[in-house]
Amino acid sequence: MNNIFIDVDYAQIFKHGQKIGGDVFLLSRNPENNQIVSTLSDGLGSGVKANVLASLTAHMAHRLSFSPIDLSHSAKIIMDTLPVCKERKISYSTFTIADIRYGENMEHIAVNLVEYDNPLSLRFSGPDPVSWERSRTELQREGAFKKEIIAHSAFNLQVGERLVMFSDGVTQSGLGKSLPLGWRLDGVRKFISEEIRKQPDISARDLSRAIVQKACSLDGLSAKDDITCVVIYIRRPRRLLIVTGPPFTKEADEILGEKIRTFDGKKIVSGGTTAQIVSRLFGKKLTLDLSSWSKDVPPASKMEGIDLVTEGMLTLSKVALILEKKQNPAELPNDPAKKFVEMLLNSDQVHFIVGTKINEAHQDPNIPVEIGIRRTIIGRLRKALEEIYLKETSQEYL
Amino acid sequence: MAEKEKLAVELCMGSSCFARGNSTALGYVESYIEENGLADRIELGGHLCIGECNNGPHIRIGDKEYSGITDPDCVIDIIKKALEEQDA
Numbered sequence: 001m002n003n004i005f006i007d008v009d010y011a012q013i014f015k016h017g018q019k020i021g022g023d024v025f026l027l028s029r030n031p032e033n034n035q036i037v038s039t040l041s042d043g044l045g046s047g048v049k050a051n052v053l054a055s056l057t058a059h060m061a062h063r064l065s066f067s068p069i070d071l072s073h074s075a076k077i078i079m080d081t082l083p084v085c086k087e088r089k090i091s092y093s094t095f096t097i098a099d100i101r102y103g104e105n106m107e108h109i110a111v112n113l114v115e116y117d118n119p120l121s122l123r124f125s126g127p128d129p130v131s132w133e134r135s136r137t138e139l140q141r142e143g144a145f146k147k148e149i150i151a152h153s154a155f156n157l158q159v160g161e162r163l164v165m166f167s168d169g170v171t172q173s174g175l176g177k178s179l180p181l182g183w184r185l186d187g188v189r190k191f192i193s194e195e196i197r198k199q200p201d202i203s204a205r206d207l208s209r210a211i212v213q214k215a216c217s218l219d220g221l222s223a224k225d226d227i228t229c230v231v232i233y234i235r236r237p238r239r240l241l242i243v244t245g246p247p248f249t250k251e252a253d254e255i256l257g258e259k260i261r262t263f264d265g266k267k268i269v270s271g272g273t274t275a276q277i278v279s280r281l282f283g284k285k286l287t288l289d290l291s292s293w294s295k296d297v298p299p300a301s302k303m304e305g306i307d308l309v310t311e312g313m314l315t316l317s318k319v320a321l322i323l324e325k326k327q328n329p330a331e332l333p334n335d336p337a338k339k340f341v342e343m344l345l346n347s348d349q350v351h352f353i354v355g356t357k358i359n360e361a362h363q364d365p366n367i368p369v370e371i372g373i374r375r376t377i378i379g380r381l382r383k384a385l386e387e388i389y390l391k392e393t394s395q396e397y398l
Numbered sequence: 399m400a401e402k403e404k405l406a407v408e409l410c411m412g413s414s415c416f417a418r419g420n421s422t423a424l425g426y427v428e429s430y431i432e433e434n435g436l437a438d439r440i441e442l443g444g445h446l447c448i449g450e451c452n453n454g455p456h457i458r459i460g461d462k463e464y465s466g467i468t469d470p471d472c473v474i475d476i477i478k479k480a481l482e483e484q485d486a
Contacts, residue, residue, distance in 0.1 A: 272412045272446035288411055288444040293424070298416040299444060313413050361414045361451025 002392070004106035004159060005237035005348045008038055009204035010230040011212040015046045015169070016222040022050025023167045023228035024058040029390065030066065034102050037065040040230055041095040042118060042167040050093075050226075057082060057093040065099045072137060075114045075150050079139055094118045096165045098232060100157075108156060109234055111163065115151040119171040122189055123155075124162045127196040129189050162207070162233045164192060169227035170211060174218030183218055204231040237392075239265030240347035244312055245355030245374050246273050247398040256398055257281035259353060260306075266343060269303070271312030274355060279303055292334050300336035308343060310336040313362070316377045319344070323384035350385055352378055352395040404441040405480055408458040412447030415454035419468040423455065426470040427477070439481060 014021045022043040029036050041058040043050030057078060064074035075097070082093060094117035102109045115121060115134070123130040134151040157163065166188070175182035183191075188211070195210050196202060202210075211229040219227075241263045247256050260267060260278065269275045279286040284304045293299035297318050298311035318337040322329075329345065332338040344350060354374060378395065385391040407427060409420045424444075431440055450456040453465035457473060460480050467473055 276446055286446070288446065290424075290442065290444055293411075293421075295421055295425075298411045298413070298421065301446065311411065311413055311416065314417060359414070359451065361454070364414075364452075 002106040002237065002349075004102075004109070005235055006036060006100065006102070006106070006109065007204040007233040007235055007348070008036065008230070009208055010040075010228065011205070011208035012226070012228045013169075013212050013216050013223050015224065015226050016219075018047050018226070020048055020051045021226045021228070022046040022054055023169065023226040024051065024054035025228060025230055026058045026062045028062065028066070033066075034104070035066070036100040036102075037062055038098045038100070038165075038230055038232065039065070039095060040118065040165050040167065040228060041093050042169075042226070042228075043093040046226060053082075053093045057095050061095050061097045065097055071097065071099055071112045071114050072150065072152050075116060075152070076137075076139065079116070079148065079150070094167075096121060098163060098165065098230075100232070109158075110154065110156050111232075113151075113153045113155075113163075116148070119166060119168055119185055119188075120151070121163060121165040122185075122192065124164070124192060124196060125158070126160055126200065127193045129193060130161070157232070157234045159234050159236065162196070162204075162231060164207075164211070164229065164231050166211065166229040167226060169223065169225035170215045170229055172225060173215035173223075173227065175224065177220055178218050183215060201235065204233045207231045207233070237348040238346060239263070240343060240350045241265060241267045241353065242270060242350060243268070243274060243278070243353045243355075244270040244316065244378070246271070246277055246357040248356045252398045253277055253281060256353065256355070263351075265349075266307045266347065267305075268308045268310070268340065268343060269306050270310045270316055270340075271355075272301075273359070274312065275301055275303065275306075275309045278306065292336060292339075294333050294335040294337075297335040297337045300339070308336070308339055310340060313374065313377065315340060316374075316381065320377055320380040320384060323381065323388065326388060344385065344391070345389065347391065349392045349394075350382075352382070352393070354378055354395060354397050356397050403484075405439060405460055405477070405484060406441045406443065406458070407477060408443045408445055410446075410448065410450065410454060410456040411444040412451065412454075414447070414451040415456050418455045419470070420455040420457070423457065423467075423470040423473045426474055430474050430477070436481075440477070 010025045024041050026039045039058045039061045041054040043054035060078050096118045097114045099112040132155050134153040137150045138147045140147045172182040208229045208231045212227045215227045216223050286301050286303045288301045290299050297315050301309040303309050319340045322341050329341045382393040385393050457464045
């Protein structure tokens with residue numbers, strides 16, 4: 001698995017009273033091409049009209065980025081297609097496109113950035129702002145009030161660097177209220193720096209949320225425009241190991257122990273018998289913790305060196321169901337399945353070691369169907385993690 | 399009077415026993431202890447699979463082991479009886 005992870009997420013608050021946004025964010029990962037494209041577009045005005053325009057722009061930008069046409073040329077095509085507002089003589093929508101390409105092992109993360117009329121994007125290495133050169137192309141379109149400028153730049157991002165893109169709802173927050181000219185680019189830059197300093201490994205999701213929430217609070221908690229922020233964060237992947245099921249042969253127990261010992265990341269052992277094997281191998285005491293369980297999920301156990309020890313099949317079935325239904329972990333009952341889901345969502349790469357020994361008692365037709373075939377349940381888990389939560393997963397049998 | 403030894407009640411929390419009835423039994427025993435203020439008389443615990451899956455659900459009350467009790471009321475009855483024996 002890769003040793004670098006590109007964490008992309010965004011947060012958005014619509015203009016107060018609007019049920020639909022004039023800011024549109026699109027994200028696609030295209031693993032075959034080693035490419036990620038993120039597009040942020042802001043349509044003129046707010047509500048439905050703005051949403052239609054921004055969606056149109058974002059989708060065009062997105063499609064063109066995946067084509068072989070170079071990005072500056074794509075931007076021109078979009079500009080020529082976008083209508084000019086009859087009354088205001090300005091463009092109907094703005095956009096920022098970040099086209100990210102990476103090498104086979106995620107090394108050399110190259111960003112192609114095209115910006116048109118959104119506030120300029122910001123870059124940080126750790127908490128420190130990074131400035132870079134942009135080349136500007138001027139376009140004079142028919143009926144437009146002024147020449148329009150498209151800024152284009154290309155640069156590499158290293159581990160620990162972030163690229164932050166946002167709509168003018170962020171930079172103009174607080175305008176005429178708490179701040180005479182709004183938050184402005186300098187204010188936003190300073191805020192992001194401080195947030196990263198406070199929490200150096202803050203995720204893209206948490207940082208983008210912190211930014212839009214701050215902007216909204218500057219607006220007196222009633223957003224004056226759509227507020228959208230996208231964060232791209234290059235970091236080391238957070239790894240999680242899930243060990244479930246006893247190995248087929250007793251001789252493989254040692255191999256399992258070695259794999260758990262050498263794994264670099266968080267560890268979950270799911271399965272009572274498996275846990276007892278690990279406990280014996282590691283010479284660590286295993287104690288059942290009756291403090292949290294529910295009707296369908298047996299209590300967890302505690303063991304030094306393992307972050308979470310749960311029962312096997314019933315817990316895994318419940319976890320698969322929660323993931324498939326996209327349930328919010330914060331709203332789940334406090335049982336081991338909740339803890340399990342939280343650990344999954346806080347990881348980027350999940351590796352499963354699946355023991356293939358079969359428990360004869362589970363072949364009894366009288367017990368619930370949730371005690372199914374381990375491999376089937378792991379398959380469901382991996383599918384949900386990859387397709388719904390965009391996690392990388394892998395697996396091996398023992 | 400010397401303090402009585404607590405009555406150990408241990409339910410198997412393995413997948414099979416949990417699914418076969420110990421999940422309900424655990425809830426029953428917990429509320430029985432709470433309602434009757436027996437926290438100082440009963441030591442409730444659990445254990446992982448001990449290979450009794452085919453005869454489950456498996457329960458240990460005091461020094462006796464019980465298998466295949468699917469009616470949680472029966473578990474309560476056995477606990478009551480064990481407590482009475484201790485009192486006698």
